[in-house]
Structure formats: C-alpha cells, structure tokens
Amino acid sequence: MxxxxxxxxxxxxxxxxxxxxxxxxxxxxxxxxxxxxxxxxxxxxxxxxxxxxxxxxxxxxxxxxxxxxxxxxxxxxxxxxxxxxxxxxxxxxxxxxxxxxxxxxxxxxxxxxxxxxxxxxxxxxxxxxxxxxxxxxxxxxxxxxxxxxxxxxxxxxxxxxxxxxxxxxxxxxxxxxxxxxxxxxxxxxVEQLQQRDFLGKAKVISSMIPNDDFGGFEPLRLQKPGFYEPKVDGAQDSRYMRMRVPYMARGPHQLTVPGRALVFLFGEEDRDGMATVIYDGQRGLLPMSLLDPADVKTSKGKKQNRVPSGIPLPPGLTPPTRPKAQHSPAARPRVSFSSDTPPPSYSTATHATATRAPPSASDPPPVHGQPSQRPGNIPRETLHSEL
Structure with a gap:
C-alpha cells in the first residue's frame, strides 16, 4: 500500500x-x-x-x-x-x-x-x-x-x-x-498530500489570434500558405464563414456584422443557436443560421498581410531572390586587346625595354653571333608566339 x-x-x-x-x-x-x-x-x-x-x-x-x-x-x-x-x-x-x-x-x-x-x-x-x-x-x-x-x-x-x-x-x-x-x-x-501549482496558470502574453485566452497545449502543426486557423480544445471544426445577411447586435456579447462579411468560427453552436466568432479583431456571438462556409484563397502574385477578420497570415515559405547588381553610368569601360596588344598580365613596366644588366659570375659566357637569352632581351614577336 x-x-x-x-x-x-x-x-x-x-x-x-x-x-x-x-x-x-x-x-x-x-x-x-x-x-x-x-x-x-x-x-x-x-x-x-x-x-x-x-x-x-x-x-x-x-x-x-x-x-x-x-x-x-x-x-x-x-x-x-x-x-x-x-x-x-x-x-x-x-x-x-x-x-x-x-x-x-x-x-x-x-x-x-x-x-x-x-x-x-x-x-x-x-x-x-x-x-x-x-x-x-x-x-x-x-x-x-x-x-x-x-x-x-x-x-x-x-x-x-x-x-x-x-x-x-x-x-x-x-x-x-x-x-x-x-x-x-x-x-x-498531510500538507504534502494537497496538490500544489508551482508553475501557476498559463497566461497568453502574445498571440496571433485577437482576444486569445487559450493557455493549454497542442501539438506542433505545419503551417500552410493561406489563412491561419487557430486550434482550441472543443473547436476542431473551426473554419471561416461568410455572413448571409447583415446582422445587428440584439443582446450582450453579440456582434454587428454587415452582409457578406468574412468571420472566423471560433466555437461550437450553443443551445440558443449562437456561435462564437471573430470579426474585425473582436470575439462575439452570431446566429449560426446566418453563416455559410467560405472558401478563402489568396490570389497568386498578391500577398495580404491581414484578412478582414483580424487574423494575420503566416510568413511565406519562399525565400526572397538575390537582388541584381546595378552599374553606374560612370563605370569603367571594358578594354579590348588586339593581337598587337600584350595581355593584361604584362604591365608597361614589364614590357618596357630592359636595360642589360652586367653579367654575373654564374652566367655562361655569351656566344658571338647569337643574342643573349636573358628575359630582358627576348623579342616581342617571340613572346607573342610562345603565348
């Protein structure tokens, strides 16, 4: 025991x-x-x-x-x-x-x-x-x-x-x-037998849903492009609805909604035929008989940040494209090299006529009748032919 x-x-x-x-x-x-x-x-x-x-x-x-x-x-x-x-x-x-x-x-x-x-x-x-x-x-x-x-x-x-x-x-x-x-x-x-709430009651601080007071837990769900549908306990069939005709508030906690307005069904229908909805950032009651299911889809190429019911859209799944580089008018023009022009790897100082340096002790003795093989004395035509 x-x-x-x-x-x-x-x-x-x-x-x-x-x-x-x-x-x-x-x-x-x-x-x-x-x-x-x-x-x-x-x-x-x-x-x-x-x-x-x-x-x-x-x-x-x-x-x-x-x-x-x-x-x-x-x-x-x-x-x-x-x-x-x-x-x-x-x-x-x-x-x-x-x-x-x-x-x-x-x-x-x-x-x-x-x-x-x-x-x-x-x-x-x-x-x-x-x-x-x-x-x-x-x-x-x-x-x-x-x-x-x-x-x-x-x-x-x-x-x-x-x-x-x-x-x-x-x-x-x-x-x-x-x-x-x-x-x-x-x-x-005996005092330890009583259950104690050490964490306290959950309180909603920030939510994407207006007037949201749901403090429970729910499993992670993948977000799809379109309208965000909150999920609460007892409202598994939550969906967007459209008002058939205008309605004026006739009692406490009821909303005044124009005809053809888009509302979000937040709760189930009660015994009086009223349902809890969200419209324009407010939560209230509307007759369930005046609501029709609405197929909400966003048009291609047009992104909305907020629907009329006050519920924002989730962030897009497509990353932004890389911006293209724009050249200024004063950009430096491209230089085309002809066959007589040396490649860019050779600067003017490199291609200038070199002054013959005095021979060192390690250099072989020159042969009469043949030009010297030092880099400074290589003819331009020879360089072009090797390249």
Missing part, C-alpha cells in the same frame, strides 16, 4: 473522530490494507466508543503485535481486560506497561502523534483497580501507597481519593486514554 494512500485514509479517520463520527472513522481505518500500530490503536479507540469491547481488545492485540514496547498499548488493554473480567491478564498488562516505561515517571507520546502523557502512577492505579476486583484490598492499598511516594508527577487528588475508596472497599474504575485522543499523522506529511 502506498504511504500517500495510508496518510489520506488515516487523516480522514482522524477528522471524523474529531467530529465524533466514530463509525465513519472506523470505516476509513478498515480500508487500510497495511495498518500500523498507530492506526490499530485508533481502531481500538473507535470500537471502545461504539461499545464493542471484544473488537477493541482484538485491535489492541494487533497494536501490541506491531509494537511490543508500546507502554500505552498495554495500559489501554489492561483497562479493557478489567471491563470484561479478565483480571489476571489485566494485571499482567499493568506489569508490562510498568516495565516498558523503562524507569521513567512519564512518557510523552506527542512526538508519535498522540497528545497524551502516560504517568507511572496511572499504571499503578490500574493495578490497584485490578486488586480491588480480585478482592485483595490490602494489595490495592500497598500499590496506591507506592504510587503516592513517587515525586515529580501530576496526580492531583486521584491517589488520595483512591486510598479512601479502598479503605471503604469500593471498587476503583480503571483509567483509560481520553476518548478524543488518537494518534494523528504528521502535519507536514
């Missing part, structure tokens, strides 16, 4: 116990498939309030089975044992309760969710009540005297009044955990 479900049923049982609805509390506790010692103790308390002693005793047996050192469980079971005349078992439970107090004069169960403090004198008081039912008055008086000698306890006049009753041989009534005291779940755990 999930711990959250256990907490929910446990808290519901405690709330019904606070309102004295013990049958409702018992119904909530019995739905717990894996009870704890705390919830079983509350079940026993509910049976006690309903007068079902044997069922309460069975629930206390299960409580002690879950927690064998729960002193308040032995204390409560001893009181129930006395009411059904199982005195020897009641006295045994008093002894076990005193033992599990581990020498403490008081145990505060507030940390476990039970607003109750169990004092050692209360355990001794119940033991004296058992001796009274057994007719052992002297034993009862000795137990009460030992309880009166303990210090640091809030007893009031209970022990003194009990001693007077024992001297008169009057049977003492057993002490029980108060009726409205039950184990409660931790407040922090």
């Amino acid at each position: 999930l711990y959250t479900e256990l907490l929910r049923l446990w808290d519901g049982a405690v709330q019904r116990a606070d309102s004295q609805d013990w049958e409702g509390a018992l119904s909530q506790l019995q739905q717990i498939s894996e009870p704890t010692s705390c919830t079983l103790f509350n079940t026993a308390s509910a049976h006690l309030m309903l007068g079902q002693l044997h069922l309460a005793l069975k629930a206390l047996d299960l409580t002690i089975g879950k927690d064998e050192r729960l002193a308040v469980g032995f204390f409560q079971r001893a009181a129930v044992m006395m009411q059904i005349d199982r005195l020897e078992e009641a006295l045994s439970d008093c002894i076990w309760a005193q033992k599990h107090m581990r020498g403490n004069t008081v145990i505060d169960y507030k940390q476990l969710g039970l607003r109750f403090k169990l004092y050692s004198w209360q355990v001794l008081y119940n033991a004296a009540a058992v001796y009274c039912r057994m007719g052992q008055w002297e034993q009862a008086r000795e137990v009460l005297l030992s309880a009166s000698q303990e210090r640091g306890e809030v007893r009031g006049g209970n022990i003194e009044a009990a001693l007077d009753s024992v001297l008169r041989e009057e049977v003492l009534a057993p002490l029980l955990v108060p009726d409205n005291v039950v184990f409660r779940p931790r407040k922090q755990d």
